[in-house]
Each structure stands twice: as C-alpha cells, then as structure tokens.
Amino acid sequence: GIQVEQSPPDLILQEGANSTLRCNFSDSVNNLQWFHQNPWGQLINLFYIPSGTKQNGRLSATTVATERYSLLYISSSQTTDSGVYFCAGGFGNEKLTFGTGTRLTIIP
C-alpha cells in the first residue's frame, strides 16, 4: 500500500512565525487531503488538493503530483494553530492512508 511520510515530526514556533510542513508519498495518488487535529482530537479538513495550489486565509497548500509531494504553509501563526497536522492520500473514494503527522506548538 501507499506509504506517507511527513516532516518535520515536531515543530515549535513563536506566535507570528511562518512554517512549512511536507508530505511525501511512495506512489501516485489522485486524492490528497490535509487535516488539522485540534487538542480535543477533532479532525478538521483543511484542503482537498490532489494537484496545484489552494489558499484559505493564512493557510495555503501546494501539491506537485508528478513528484509525489505536498506542502502546507502556515503564515503568521497563532496559538489556535497548535495541534497535529496530517496529510492523507489515496485514489478516488477509496481509503485514505494517513501519515504520522506533524505536531505543531505555537508559543505566545
């Protein structure tokens, strides 16, 4: 099956800083999504981004499908951005395989 590698595993930043999270896939996918898991465990869908670039406020994501990786950018970090960020990939409606996540801690 697909292997999903995320980096870095942990990231500690000061409020206001910018960050880049990376996700590599062992095989091609046509369904790629980014999620934020808040400290209460709720998984929130951030982006559905099988290719190209999308932006939503301070967050943006870019997927280079031919090179099997995706990047999540967070600008002007806030304490509410803390949590674990997961990327997941698969084909169509089939199962998504998740990475082990990047734990982001934003210090006030």
Place this chain on the structure above:
Amino acid sequence: GAGVSQTPSNKVTEKGKYVELRCDPISGHTALYWYRQSLGQGPEFLIYFQGTGAADDSGLPNDRFFAVRPEGSVSTLKIQRTERGDSAVYLCASSFGGGHGELFFGEGSRLTVL
C-alpha cells in the same frame, strides 16, 4: 445533522465484552469510512462503505470486528470479545462519493478495554 455524529463519545468496557459504536454521517453523503487512531499515531483505515455495501473491508484487523450500514446512512461498528489492544479512538468520516472524496470526520468514540 450538520456534521458527522458519533455515539458514544466514551465507552469503557471489560475484556471479553461486546461493543457497538454508532456513526450518523452528513445527510446526503453516500460514502462512509471507519478509522481507528491510537495515541501518537495517524488514523488507520478499517472499512469503507459506498451506500449499503462494504466496498473495502481490508483494514478490519480480524473477524472480531464487523460493520454494517443497512439503509445506506447510519453505520454501526461491532467489536466482539474485546481485547485490551482494541483500546483506541474510533473515528467515522463521510464524503459525497462519486469521485469527490473530501472527508469530514466526527469527534470519535474513545474505547477503553480494561
């Protein structure tokens, strides 16, 4: 409902007991997924329904685990003869299906087997 609803939010049971976890997906979503998440890990796929049928149950760890979705909406995950290793957060997600695979997750059911 507005989001994916899971019940119970917490379940504590004894080893060997039977457990049912329920998932009510977003109205109109035809695809429904069950995942399991252990501490410090990413969600691990269990089973995927398209309508009433299980399209992929390759993630179910053994025959103690079973899931149904009889009317194509609510789904129940059933675990027989629970073991301590079954302790985890069980997550349900739904999507529109038909090639638009954006997943929306419920808050999960935390299962603790003593």
